[in-house]
Each structure stands twice: as structure tokens, then as C-alpha cells.
Amino acid sequence: MTKLSFEFISNTLETILKRVGFSDERAQQCARLFIEASRDGVHSHGLNRFSRFIQSIELGVVKVDAKPEFVASFGALERWDGCSGPGNLNAYASMERAIALAKTHGIGCVALRNTNHWMRAGNYGWQAADAGLIGICWTNTLPNLPPWGGTKATLGNNPLVLAVPRANGEHVVLDMAMSQFSFGALENYRRSNEQLPVIGGFDRDGELTRDPVRIEQSGRALPIGYWKGSGLSLLLDMIAALLADGEATYQITPDIVRETRLSQVFIAFAATAQNRDEILNGILSFMKSAAGDSTVRYPGERTIETRRRSIDEGITVDEAIWQDIEALARR
């Protein structure tokens, strides 16, 4: 692990992005979204993904110049086409548009089709909360999660984000996939030779297990809450495909580098109670009063701690990953 400054990383990423065709402004924004994920400790969807993102561009899956195009307006709800553009820029633009709609209509919704992987889901929740709005968004994914009762991955893990703003910037942001553990997380546990803290999937014999290796072998990760997360994943896919008039999980190429034509939903709410922070502080302090075995934390609490450390000490980056990125910059 090495520690690098935001500016240093951004310069390197922007150099690469401009070389593959990004404008100055879009290169800066795209780099920022990658770096903010790593800065906040979400390494799995930050710089770790950058080389694969460049590969997707080179394969023609991600079109660097493409911007979302307006399809239809229904008032406070709009449908847009991502035109195969960079997933993080498309998602950012869509949440910006949902925020603008919410400022006019109290609530605003953008349904986006034909987009690419948005990388860190939570970014677009932080974006809404930084603008002072409540945000909800989700995406479908390639098939990577077996439904409850099934052995084949015919659902996506369809990450869902809910975000609530606080005046001090310490927003409450939940960013959760519908699988109990991502395959990235399973890999980390395997590498450190650890069992999962809770049951995370099935082995090849259909038995529930905490062994990451057995789950990787079977490919049968577990939906959160068993039948409940399986149902939630299904409904999120349906609603995204229907609102966006876009592709559903079953139509998405099951190849991590060629995953494309995703459907996403962005909702913003502009009308909150006057005493917003008082309500939220009341909720948080009551929740934390339950502390027992361990500290009770709210979603986003660790993010703020990690972010502060990154700003003070530099952003933690895996050395091998940084070498790959530097190799791209030197090409």
C-alpha cells in the first residue's frame, strides 16, 4: 500500500483519459469519481477498477464522447438514453437532472437506459446529499446472483443507494448490493485465509457455508435475507427496465468486461422537514444507545472517518494497482 495525494492521482488518471479521447472537463470529472471512491475507502469500486474501465473503452463497450440523450418527459419523471457513455459520468449527469427536477416538482426521477457500470454506487447518493436532497438510486447488473431456490445466477446483485443529507456534511448514505458479499469480498477473505463473518452462500452440495472458496467454486452467492433480497433484486431490475424502457438483467452480457446496456433509476426529494438535523440526530443517538457487543454505526460513518484520514495522510492505493495505472500513463 502506498499513499498518494488526490491531485497526483488525478493528474495521472486525466492523462490516460485524455489520451483515450476524453475532453479536459470530462477527464477531470471521471477521474474525480474514481478517486473519491478510493478516498472514501471503497477500493473495490475506485482505482482498482480503472484499468478495466480503460479496457472497456478499448473494447468499444464504453464510448468516451457519448452523453445522455433525452428520450421522454412525463413531468417530474424523465427517461434518458446513456448512449453507451462512461457509466460514472452518465450516472452523475442523471442524478444532477433528478435534483433539478426535484427542485421544481418536490420529487424528481430520471430513468436511464443503455448506460455502463457506474462504479461506486454511493457516489450518486453523496451527490444528492451534498446538494441538500434525499437521494435514492439503483442499477441493474449482469446476472451474478442465484434467486432463492435456484442454483444458476439469473438475478443481478443490483446495488441500491439511499442517502439523507445533514448540514455538517456527515450524510447518512447506504450503498448496498443485494448479495451478502460481493465476489471481490469473497476473494479478499480467501486471500487472507479467513472464513466469512456470517453465512455468505452455498457450496456445490447446496449447503449454506461461511467458506469463501466453496462459494467461489459453486458461484452461488447468497442474497441478503435469503428470499427477501432475492425478491428485492428482482423488483429493482423490473422497475429499472420498465421506467427506462431499457434492458433487464437477463439481457445483459454475462461478462464483467463486456457488461453494458444497464438500466438505472435516480430519485431525488427536495422537501424535507424544517428541523431536519434535529430529527436525524434524535434517530442516530437513539440507535446508538443500543450498543452491545460492538459499536453501532450508521451507513456512511466510517466513510467520513476514512475520508478525513485520506485528506490528511493521502489516499491509500494498492501498489500493484498503481503500477498498472502508471503503465497505462506511460504507454
Add this chain to the structure above:
Amino acid sequence: MTKLSFEFISNTLETILKRVGFSDERAQQCARLFIEASRDGVHSHGLNRFSRFIQSIELGVVKVDAKPEFVASFGALERWDGCSGPGNLNAYASMERAIALAKTHGIGCVALRNTNHWMRAGNYGWQAADAGLIGICWTNTLPNLPPWGGTKATLGNNPLVLAVPRANGEHVVLDMAMSQFSFGALENYRRSNEQLPVIGGFDRDGELTRDPVRIEQSGRALPIGYWKGSGLSLLLDMIAALLADGEATYQITPDIVRETRLSQVFIAFAATAQNRDEILNGILSFMKSAAGDSTVRYPGERTIETRRRSIDEGITVDEAIWQDIEALARR
């Protein structure tokens, strides 16, 4: 167990409701919402709750005449006050209003404060889907679920509903609380002397267990997906309280009969793809192709089967529960 016709049950319930002060029309609608839950197999939130509902009226918790009052409009989002009226009638009226807003604005949202238990959450999802709209709604509850890492119940189980319409009326409707099992479900497993099918909570020593008795003793039910459901429950409570400018879980009396002043959110979406049923059938048939250990079902599939059986053979009602209801009718 006995089997009774919809009309017969409705006559009995309406008699009781009118005697405690309901108008003819509201008695009929209130009875219908209770009976539809039992008809669809959701016994825990149908006729089983009726006597307790009457008790809440007699305690002054539920005000039979009160209707939702308009508080504020932000365009496609409105805030209403439930004025302590019957929770099911308030919720039904709120989803009707969200549907009307969605027909004007593409999306519509009603945030309702100061309401009572809405009984079966799924009712309001079926309502949106029967109107041809996508519906999402949720409620907060009294504190009944310990957050991840905590021993005391400082979160609600905050049921969440997502509903998608199909032309044939076989809608996909997910109705899920944030706890893996309700306390009602734990009781059922205990009575039949069975272990839970999966881990459902903690024992008094803080160990995860499938034993319903040990979970009832500790009061520590498990959020779905451990830390994930804990976070989701928190965010649903926050968003409901903020949008409705209403009470949060920590402010709600922790007594099942006196639980009141709930906050709820109802969202409807009127703009779906033209080929809606084709998209949904594609998603469902792909999901079901994963069938392995057991049949893969979608949320709402069993509901339709149970509903058909109830319509053909009568609605299954527990005899002891029916005797209690008849005693109320004879008073």
C-alpha cells in the same frame, strides 16, 4: 380452521365497525382491507389483527372518523397528516393520491404523518398495481429490531413494498419487513416445535441461532442481511420522518396496542415501457430457469394461488380468532 365467504365475513366486520362509529362506506372499505389480507394468505395482518384494532379504537389510539388532511404541496410530492385515523384507510387514501399525482407528473409521492398501523403492507402495492402503476411504499414502526452491533431494539422493522403491474392481474408484489422473521413468525415456529429454516436472531449470549424460543427470550431478532438490513431500516425511518415531517421510530410508543403517530411514504410511477408485459415475462422466465433445489417463485406468485383457492373454497380463518370477532359482533 374454518372457511368463510368474503361476504359473510364482511357483514360481521362491518357490523362491528359501524357500532364503533364508522360510516357505512368506511366500514365496508376497512373490512375489505382486513379480509383481502386473509384471502391472500397474509393471516398475520388480516383478521388476526381485527380484535386488536377494535381495542386500539376503544383506547382512543385510532380515531374512526379522522381522514388525512392536506399539509403542504411541493408539486408531485405532497405532505398529509393522518390525524390518527384508521391506518388502513389512511394508507389507501394516500396511495390513491400518489397515483393521481403520478398520472399528472409521471411520478407522485405522498408523505403521511401521524397515522396508525396500516395492517398488511402489501395491500397498497396491490392497489397501485391494480391501477396499472408501479408502486413503492414503506412505513416506520415502533422500535422492535436491534441495529447491527446492538442488543436493544432501537430500530423498527419498517416494512417496505415494491409492486409492478401485469396486464393479467398477476402482479409482482414484494412485501417485506426488515427483520428476517416477524415475532409472529417466531411464535408459529415455537408452537409447532420447529427450528427456523435459517438463522433468525441472537440468543441471550449474543450467539446467532435458529431457535425461535431463544430469540423470543433475548428479543434480538435479526435484520435481513445483518448490517445491510439494519442500515436499510434506519434510512427508511429517516426518509419517512423527514418527508412527512413526522415522528421517527424512536418517538413511537413501544407498546403494540398503543403504537401510533407513524410516518409513511407512498410513491407511484405512471410511465412504463410500452412492452411492459413482454419485459416482465422475459425477466420472470429467465429467473425461473435457475430452479435447483426447489421451485423459484416470484413475490406475489403464492398470493395469487391462495387468492384463487380462497375465492373458490372460502377464506381460511382460525376458529379461535373468528370466535373473538363474533363475540365483538354480539356485544
